[in-house]
Amino acid sequence: xxxxxxxxxxxxxxxxxxxxxxxxxxxDILRTTYALYGFTPLDTPIIEDAQILLAKxxxxxxxxxxxxxxxxxxxxxxxxxxxxxxxxxxxxxxxLSFPFRRYQIGxxxxxxxxxxxxxxxxxxxxxxxxxxxxxxxVNEAEIPAIIYQTFTRLGLEKFQIRVNNRKxxxxxxxxxxxxxxxxxxxxxxxxxxKIGANAVREILADDLGIASETADEVLKFISIKGxxxxxxxxxxxxxxxxxxxxxxxxxxKTVAKYLTxxxxxxxxxxxDLTIARGLDYYTGTVYETTMLxxxxxxxxxxxxxxxxxxEYYTDKKLPGVGISIGLTRLFFVLQDQKxxxxxxxxxxxxxxxxxxxxxxxxxxxxxxxKLRDLGIRTQxxxxxxxxxxxxxxxxxxxxxxxxxxxxxxxxxxTITFKNLNTAQQQTAAFDEAxxxxxxxxxxxxxxxxxxx
Amino acid sequence: xxxxxxxxxxxxxxxxxxxxxxxxxxxDILRTTYALYGFTPLDTPIIEDAQILLAKxxxxxxxxxxxxxxxxxxxxxxxxxxxxxxxxxxxxxxxLSFPFRRYQIGxxxxxxxxxxxxxxxxxxxxxxxxxxxxxxxVNEAEIPAIIYQTFTRLGLEKFQIRVNNRKxxxxxxxxxxxxxxxxxxxxxxxxxxKIGANAVREILADDLGIASETADEVLKFISIKGxxxxxxxxxxxxxxxxxxxxxxxxxxKTVAKYLTxxxxxxxxxxxDLTIARGLDYYTGTVYETTMLxxxxxxxxxxxxxxxxxxEYYTDKKLPGVGISIGLTRLFFVLQDQKxxxxxxxxxxxxxxxxxxxxxxxxxxxxxxxKLRDLGIRTQxxxxxxxxxxxxxxxxxxxxxxxxxxxxxxxxxxTITFKNLNTAQQQTAAFDEAxxxxxxxxxxxxxxxxxxx
Numbered sequence: 001x002x003x004x005x006x007x008x009x010x011x012x013x014x015x016x017x018x019x020x021x022x023x024x025x026x027x028d029i030l031r032t033t034y035a036l037y038g039f040t041p042l043d044t045p046i047i048e049d050a051q052i053l054l055a056k057x058x059x060x061x062x063x064x065x066x067x068x069x070x071x072x073x074x075x076x077x078x079x080x081x082x083x084x085x086x087x088x089x090x091x092x093x094x095x096l097s098f099p100f101r102r103y104q105i106g107x108x109x110x111x112x113x114x115x116x117x118x119x120x121x122x123x124x125x126x127x128x129x130x131x132x133x134x135x136x137x138v139n140e141a142e143i144p145a146i147i148y149q150t151f152t153r154l155g156l157e158k159f160q161i162r163v164n165n166r167k168x169x170x171x172x173x174x175x176x177x178x179x180x181x182x183x184x185x186x187x188x189x190x191x192x193x194k195i196g197a198n199a200v201r202e203i204l205a206d207d208l209g210i211a212s213e214t215a216d217e218v219l220k221f222i223s224i225k226g227x228x229x230x231x232x233x234x235x236x237x238x239x240x241x242x243x244x245x246x247x248x249x250x251x252x253k254t255v256a257k258y259l260t261x262x263x264x265x266x267x268x269x270x271x272d273l274t275i276a277r278g279l280d281y282y283t284g285t286v287y288e289t290t291m292l293x294x295x296x297x298x299x300x301x302x303x304x305x306x307x308x309x310x311e312y313y314t315d316k317k318l319p320g321v322g323i324s325i326g327l328t329r330l331f332f333v334l335q336d337q338k339x340x341x342x343x344x345x346x347x348x349x350x351x352x353x354x355x356x357x358x359x360x361x362x363x364x365x366x367x368x369x370k371l372r373d374l375g376i377r378t379q380x381x382x383x384x385x386x387x388x389x390x391x392x393x394x395x396x397x398x399x400x401x402x403x404x405x406x407x408x409x410x411x412x413x414t415i416t417f418k419n420l421n422t423a424q425q426q427t428a429a430f431d432e433a434x435x436x437x438x439x440x441x442x443x444x445x446x447x448x449x450x451x452x
Numbered sequence: 453x454x455x456x457x458x459x460x461x462x463x464x465x466x467x468x469x470x471x472x473x474x475x476x477x478x479x480d481i482l483r484t485t486y487a488l489y490g491f492t493p494l495d496t497p498i499i500e501d502a503q504i505l506l507a508k509x510x511x512x513x514x515x516x517x518x519x520x521x522x523x524x525x526x527x528x529x530x531x532x533x534x535x536x537x538x539x540x541x542x543x544x545x546x547x548l549s550f551p552f553r554r555y556q557i558g559x560x561x562x563x564x565x566x567x568x569x570x571x572x573x574x575x576x577x578x579x580x581x582x583x584x585x586x587x588x589x590v591n592e593a594e595i596p597a598i599i600y601q602t603f604t605r606l607g608l609e610k611f612q613i614r615v616n617n618r619k620x621x622x623x624x625x626x627x628x629x630x631x632x633x634x635x636x637x638x639x640x641x642x643x644x645x646k647i648g649a650n651a652v653r654e655i656l657a658d659d660l661g662i663a664s665e666t667a668d669e670v671l672k673f674i675s676i677k678g679x680x681x682x683x684x685x686x687x688x689x690x691x692x693x694x695x696x697x698x699x700x701x702x703x704x705k706t707v708a709k710y711l712t713x714x715x716x717x718x719x720x721x722x723x724d725l726t727i728a729r730g731l732d733y734y735t736g737t738v739y740e741t742t743m744l745x746x747x748x749x750x751x752x753x754x755x756x757x758x759x760x761x762x763e764y765y766t767d768k769k770l771p772g773v774g775i776s777i778g779l780t781r782l783f784f785v786l787q788d789q790k791x792x793x794x795x796x797x798x799x800x801x802x803x804x805x806x807x808x809x810x811x812x813x814x815x816x817x818x819x820x821x822k823l824r825d826l827g828i829r830t831q832x833x834x835x836x837x838x839x840x841x842x843x844x845x846x847x848x849x850x851x852x853x854x855x856x857x858x859x860x861x862x863x864x865x866t867i868t869f870k871n872l873n874t875a876q877q878q879t880a881a882f883d884e885a886x887x888x889x890x891x892x893x894x895x896x897x898x899x900x901x902x903x904x
Binding site: 001003004005006007008009012013014015016017020021023024035036037038039040041042043044045046047048049051052055066068069070071073075086087088090091092095096097099101102107109111120121131134135136138139142145149258261262263310311312313314315348349352361362365366369372373375376377378379380382383384393396397 | 457490497498518540542586597713715767800813814818821829845
């Protein structure tokens, strides 16, 4: 038969078994952490009506979306988890309780130009809190706590959650008479780190026609730096001149105030006036999260407060706050930078049970069954191979324990087990052996997924 | 702004939060059980090169597949998890260890005619064991053990794993001189339950031109019934006349022999000669699983032994054995038949923390943070609502505990907590309260997902 060369499409992550185990651990941690904060899991279809997905329309989305016909249907693959959430909440409004807190970890699709570290199919891990008409500011203070817990549980230590408030920015630009240019100004200011203050000043003056004193004011404002108290004190200097600004400042202070109670150390949090988030639907607090030793990666968790989740589908006012982790890209970077803990088990099983001859097959099956009843992941090795090949199989997969069951063991009702890392081998009664194995497994699983 | 009516495509399951929690529990149990048997999780792309997915081609698959162009690429959505596995194993052959045991729980796509209980996007939950050149028969005996464990852990009791062997069937048909017609005969015989023996005999004689004595032999053979020993004894009567038959009988006996050691009770297992599985790539043991009180559902877990997983992609001979659970359909049926345990928690949180006034916001946040540190899923309720509305929110979501934190509690450093099921309310120190809550949660989570 002629063979077709197997391949996986470029831009589609497909992991070998060991890294897949690492990815699964990360997903487990995300699920558990999100659930701890009272978020309920959702699972929406990957295919939606194209018209509905593109209700907002325009821009990159239309170009990148996977859209196709099936019969008479105009279909598309979701390109984020926010639009499906908006559809879901609008559709099920009467059956949901608000605030509605959901998490979703799922694949999304964007037909971007393929390049290293860019994916066309990738996981997003989102949480959102949706209010009905209103949503209290405390929710905006809770988000950094969730980001902090999530990354800490993953094992990351050197990261910082940077927070700003769009009302502070928009209020400041209103004071400067720049309201109609604020989007352009923010886009320019966003480049500060990359192109420097002088280049920013030039664009503001030449391209946007902003007076040089005003440009200086803008640069002075976004250069406000320091610990949170310092930044907030500097912002107080602008208070009383614009209502929106004052409201934003009050929100920022509330968010900062509750952080300690929420368990976020000052070291991991910074008010940062340069954070704006490009998307124009954010209206209040905005978040970015950077790995301190890897600023080149950009934000690994971003989001913010918005006023209208589902305005394209319903008249209901549904304000919310949410964040998203680009999980596939994060995993790629962690793997690429060798930040994944190599000591955490990635084997498919904890124990490989090896009957020494066919006569011990039944005894081996019973032992494997009992180990599984104790929650120990166990593979029975039944292939007709040389003993050496069986051990090599366990070693190659990184299975930590091998059980050897021969005539002696069966007659005595014992188990011979070998720790393949230490080469230590012993024979014991089943219960004793199982206990020793479980203890060692517990120890080996204790580490964190990310090791900086 | 004009609104677009939100909708979800028909044939696409999208669950409300409470049933989604039940679905998540089922998936968790599948993941845990599969992992206990040494299967490693895989996650392959949903989009693949259409040519590769359709390498085998033909039949329903081509009609149902979601296929589309993006740029120059001819793409398609996977319609099962077996073809992507074949591609994966062929592609990564050199980096895998054999036997290669993988599980995958993922969505697949088939553009079937939409009707109640039929889905176009649905989860399959597959396990496969792939050998390199050879794969021992013991693996085929292990599969029913995994099916048994999986359904038992889900809570199902009244089910039966029905097993047959294609070599027994093909060997028998060879004895009757029916080898060239065996596919047609099996398809006919498969209808026995539905149309009865006489109608089967008619089709065999009239449509397939089989002599009436031979048709009688076929009907006699597939009518062999009884407990496993009886069926195997009856099969022994055909032994020694066809090599393939003898090999199949020996395999069937081996599978039956090891079942007790694997922990499968006789009551849940039956050798059933009417099981053939339509697909022609099965070559040895085949499995179906039926719910005894719901035979109309058909098989909820099927699979079998095959000789060549990846023959379209590689010359390597890769025999395997695998099973698949159609999870979305199973969930639909369980929900429809009201077999899902209504007492298992489906709330997004275990505890709703309610500060009695804004002054207790900080105390409430600290309490919520400490509960989460103990692994208790906690939602902080911060909205400006009447007390009654807050309690109604918890009740509607089925959150089992509410915490009331007022001035008295803050001053005394205590917590007032109410079990919303029993209406029992008490005030205690944090540690004591947390312990009482954790105990009650443990009790409530003890039940099974399926209750017959």
